[in-house]
Amino acid sequence: MATERYNAREAEARWQKAWTDNEVFKTRNEDPRAKYYVLEMFPYPSGRIHIGHVRNYSMGDVVARFKRAKGFNVLHPMGWDAFGMPAENAAMKNKVHPKAWTYENIATMRGQLQSMGLSLDWAREFATCDVAYYKRQQRLFLDFLAAGLVDRKKSKVNWDPVDMTVLANEQVIDGRGWRSGALVEQRELTQWFLKITDYAEDLLTALDGLDKWPEKVRLMQKNWIGKSEGLRVRFEVAGNAAPAGERSIEVFTTRPDTLFGMSFLALSPDHPVSKALAAENADLAAFVEECHRMGTSVAVLETAEKKGYDTGLRVKHPFTEETYPVYVANFVLMDYGTGAIFGCPAHDQRDLDFARRYDLSVTPVVLPDGADPAAFTVGDVAYTDDGTIFNSDFLDGRSVPDAKQAVAAALESRTIDGKPVATRQVNYRLRDWGISRQRYWGCPIPIIHCDDCGVVPVPVKDLPVALPDDVEFDRPGNPLDRHPTWRHVACPSCGKPARRETDTMDTFVDSSWYFARFTAPDAEDPTIPAMADAWLPVDQYIGGIEHAILHLLYSRFFTRAMKATGHLSLDEPFRGLFTQGMVTHETYQDASGAWVSPADVKVEMVDGIRRATLVTTGEPVTIGPVEKMSKSKLNVVDPNDIIETYGADAARWFVLSDSPPERDVEWTDAGAQGTARFLQRVWRLVSESAEIVGTATTSPDPSPAALAIRKAAHKALAAVDENLEGLRFNVALAKIYELVNVLGSAFANDRARFDADASFQAAFREGLEILVQIVAPMTPHLAEECWSALGNTGLVAMTPWPTLEPALLVEDEITLPVQVNGKKRADVTVPRDADAASVEAAVMQIDAVLKALEGKAPKKIIVVPQRIVNVVA
């Protein structure tokens, strides 16, 4: 029978319309069924979607469609993370307004997502740059402020002295501003902070309850919060050299046990003592300035060569009374602990690097187990493992934890100037969240500065503080600062002329509560608490691993802060988390060094070497490393080509097949054609057999051939169910291939049976229906077309998941591999419930086993039921 090829383009448009017309994906709050909230991290509207988006949203859509078929009331919304720097960069480069640029991109990308056939409730869509959204965000800020969760303090930014503007870390390249090329300086600004550290302990302990999160993400967050129990120790300054009369310098240490291995004290360049000394010492001031030119990025500070400046100040060891030098060092962070450390080079690599550079003493005080105390020395590698304390007076012979206790006990009872020398302290690495950004395209912070009243919150009734549209990007800096009228406003408190805050919020704020707003996107308040509580937490959140720490931690904090201010009543926003791998691609550069898009490059093998040329001119192109797809390197692949050539289903199937979803994949479109062929094969199988199988229903007494078909179908059903539940899409797809292979070869080779055996016909129809239903989450359009070809009138999208018959999964006989000494030598087929003794007897009959035993009697025989037999000789 001749069947037309499946025309994806035509069919996809038709079924998308059917779904829309039937409002299949519109979520009703009042639906009484159990809720399921599936959410993919919303995209930044950069212009067009790329393959990474297709991968992310295909996964989420499979979950949404699967859970819908399983009888859940599914919430699956979409929005836009629409504030951020690229819009301002585009404005500067192309003279287009950030707002226009952003909304145009959103329109384009919405169209692209819709062409993918995603089962989204578009009625709930919003962009974070919508005034309606950020108005509520300003309200949250004010509530947080009232609840004491907002702070205002000084912190450092990267300052470009030529462009006179603040730079993001990304915009600092090798210590210089990306546009001006000027050496970047650190500057202190008074900025707004959210007090995430108030929740440090809670954010840490609650990680244990997030059992549906990847272990690695919980670990990363745990390390990020960085709880440590240590000691603040004050070192007495020798003589009277301290600049402002300080008699002591306080350090924080988690290794008080190594106090006798001390060889120096190091201060952050931003430490008050460093600053005071620098004021009187030009050399030190120059050094501090050099430190400040490294920018604010921790990664840069930590990878820079360890450098220091000897202040001439000396401190006394609390036990030995010996004096040690005080350095200002570039690797000591002011934000952590007290901004000062004591250096024990033998047992800390950074301290060791520093000590070697400045020729300071290295005294080991922790002895590895079994080492000779007289012979143990430290070379260029610090010893950071456990051991026994030595070279340490009264601590000698103690364990590391014991020594920590002993030092704390000895020092906390002593005093300098009436204050204890040491206090025990729990310390967190986590810092408060600085949300101030000196930029236009973000949510304005709703604050007014009045000369008389100080910092005054904008009254709720005056919200929103909307961004002015009439701004220019002809020069660097924040256009809000130089706007002629916007910042001038009457003080809400006293009515006198005052100034608006011109800082806008970090875009991480926008993405820290959008999942809650989706539960009531039109509400006057930020949320409708009952609605948020009903839908949240998100049951399955899906997004890139690159957000494992910041976005997810901020969202967890925000949820707690929203609870504290009455906007919802839960702590954890995401019950299940799945972090997908990234899509990478080769990079290409032309002769001038400019990045070239893969679409413009032709790659071929010449004499066994891969060569790349420009499609247009044939000019040679340099093949660069494989990197995460990014606009700046142009190595993005636009999925439109695949969608237009093979259809959305093919694109969806393709990105889900083969690679495990959590793993990074290097993009190659070599398999796209294979995918399209497979989908045609499914269509051919269903459409050609539809007529033959008619409307036969399951027969109670199937023939062996019919039973085989039924077993294959139900096995596939069970496997797909289990693997979709576990988000192992690639494995689920492999099981579908297997079913198609079984049905396909039965149809091709067993055609006569359809007429002769009614139970076979019925089993085959059941197999086809199961096939169509289990491919539906991945290839929903094709599934609808097949469903209809089988004579069904409803939509697959509204059809419940098929019911599994577990009896069909059970085999009467099983074949076990037989090993001799761990090497496979034979197989043995036994009844499913055979006991160990009968299996052993059967195994000892096998020639191959006896041969492998070489006449020896087995020492023991291990029978793992349903699994394996191992004969140990």
Next chain:
RNA sequence: GCCCCAGUGGCGAAAUGGUAGACGCACGGCACUCAAAAUGCCGCGUCCGAGAGGACAUGCUGGUUCGAGUCCGGCCUGGGGCACCA
């Protein structure tokens, strides 16, 4: 530098501590065709062997175990994050 993760055929990969390589791509052979495409069937880790079969093999290295891709230690390579990219 610090934290986290990954590494299996030509390629993407699969494998509750239990037969390593399911499934797919690519490739090769055959069938169908005047021919091509499409489709179908067969083969496809490496080495030895005519074959039966055997040896080796999951980045490297050591260990635990009757049995290790899987667990533990050390190393190598690649990727992500490091607080103003999102």
